[in-house]
Amino acid sequence: MSSHRHNPAREPGPRDAYLDAARACILDVGWRRTTLTEVARRAGVSRMTIYRTWSDMPELLGDLMTREWGELVGSTEILGYDDAGQRGGATPGQIADGVVRAVTVLRDNELFVRIVELDPELILPYLLARRGRSQELILGLLSAVIASGQTAGTVRAGNPAAIARGVVLAAHGFVLSAHTMADDEVSPDELDDELRTLVIRTLNPEEDDR
Incomplete structure (x- = not known):
């Protein structure tokens, strides 16, 4: 891959x-x-x-979002996919940490925040109708990490593309809606911990035996 x-x-x-x-x-x-x-x-x-x-402006916006969010999430520092991880296979915990970091930087990105505040309808096509270039980049990187982990035996078996898409679908909610679930009873950090747990359990080889 x-x-x-x-x-x-x-x-x-x-x-x-x-x-x-x-x-x-x-x-x-x-x-x-x-x-x-x-x-x-x-x-x-x-x-x-x-x-x-x-x-037109929609064409420009597509390029801007690809540059802005693709570069954020596509960096190896965010994904935690270094040379050692590539050779030995990333663990579910390492992948989960990368997913949580990616969600955090997207959620806090000033351009993303501004668009969600003023023009949220711009995001809807990428949630309801089609995948964007940034999403394709994220899926490609995540699939590669998962496939590497499968080869090393650190990640459960299965179609890495399907697993990556499931993780990204779950992450969408933590990017867009986490603020609606945070209050005096549940903190944002606790929600991010739940995302980490969700990803780990999704990828853990032990889940194959259940």
Whole structure:
């Protein structure tokens, strides 16, 4: 199974500057009030320069979300998938720690928070209709970690793609809805502990015997 972990670091280019401008616009005024014209103004380029790169704002947003969240979750530090883990196979606990870290950084990301606060409908297509590029990246990385663990005997048998998708489906709720379940009775940290337990039990080889 292919992994993105050995991809060389990409040097920032003009597109990154344009995406930075779009990000700043969305943080300032929200998605609905952000236009390609305003992105061009903030980036210090002509409107046609932006239009030659993206035909509309939804196309730009797709690239922005892929860069923002794909880079966050795709980093080896968040997934806990280092050279030793690749050779020896990550344990369910290590994978669970990576999932919880990924959920935390996404949940706390200022762009994500801003979109959920002002324009939550932008997230719905990726929950109800289709997978986005960031989700595909996450699934690919997680599947690779799970498959490595299966080879080493640290993760239960099964289709690694299906297992990864089950974990991501569970994680969706902890990214988007954890705040609705946290109160004086249950803390956010306790909820994250429950996610960790859920992932460990999902991946534990001992579950094959039950």
